[in-house]
């Protein structure tokens with residue numbers, strides 16, 4: 001009998017969609033403290049965690065060194081102290097790329113919603129201002145994606161899918177991918193490399209697709225927001241900590257940033273005092289917020305869960321796990 005502790009809640013674990021071996025004992029937990037998490041792991045061999053919570057810090061790891069695999073059911077693994085896990089020889093794995101198409105589609109939806117003011121139109125009509133908003137939007141001069149310059153920060157699984165869809169829509173796409181240029185991918189996707197500063201200054205829409213790590217925490221701060229083209233849009237479906245929320249709120253207030261779509265917050269769920277949730281009505285109309293659902297589709301959830309369970313099965317069967325992120 002293999003005991004798997006799932007911090008992935010039962011309501012997100014659709015057993016009818018995946019194959020779970022009969023001799024596995026999957027125990028669902030919803031720990032509110034480190035102590036609870038450690039205690040729950042005492043008898044377990046494997047730990048299954050969603051990509052965004054709970055935090056698996058050094059203290060937790062030191063108390064669960066018997067765990068044979070920590071499996072993130074997602075692309076991200078930033079809530080896990082992977083370095084300490086490596087020192088303690090606890091492998092951590094993710095399921096890369098499985099929700100990339102879902103995030104990419106959602107991102108394109110946000111791009112069009114921001115550029116065409118879809119949510120603003122919806123609010124105004126429901127508030128009885130059909131004629132007024134129709135006139136305003138006619139006069140505003142809304143753009144097609146084809147006429148837009150789009151900057152992607154991060155050209156991994158998600159960034160590449162976004163670029164592929166944008167190419168079919170005729171957009172002009174540039175990217176910044178940190179340490180390196182990707183000549184083959186550039187040719188395939190017809191995207192051009194820019195420095196971060198140039199990308200921010202030249203894009204009508206900037207969309208973030210980098211993992212949260214030491215190089216990306218605070219990557220889009222006050223200075224970078226000021227570099228963005230006046231009236232341009234920012235989309236963050238990556239992680240909240242990559243963007244300075246206070247600076248973004250200020251830029252939305254002044255209208256210097258034309259609009260933003262935010263799927264991820266610091267922390268999650270956001271606190272009531274979060275500056276992005278306390279904007280003036282005018283600035284609020286420039287902001288679309290969603291509850292970390294860019295990757296949430298039935299297909300993506302099924303693929304991520306299945307790949308995660310298969311990875312645990314590999315270890316049970318004496319094979320090394322796939323997609324280890326902390327060698």
Ligand SMILES: NC(=O)C1=CN([C@@H]2O[C@H](COP(=O)(O)OP(=O)(O)OC[C@H]3O[C@@H](n4cnc5c(N)ncnc54)[C@H](OP(=O)(O)O)[C@@H]3O)[C@@H](O)[C@H]2O)C=CC1
Nearest residue numbers: 075076154155156157158177178210211215237238294295
């Ligand atoms: N909102 C949601 O529901 C979801 C959010 N996400 C978030 O999106 C992130 C990206 O996912 P995915 O595309 O699958 O991940 P990938 O690892 O495939 O791609 C990330 C890319 O970002 C690059 N990168 C790393 N550091 C930097 C940097 N400092 N500056 C610029 N580029 C950098 C990586 O380069 P290199 O390979 O060289 O490190 C890589 O090309 C996830 O880590 C997760 O946080 C993911 C899924 C769902």
Ligand SMILES: O=C(O)C(=O)CO
Nearest residue numbers: 051074075076099295
């Ligand atoms: O896969 C990820 O990293 C996610 O954030 C899914 O919610």
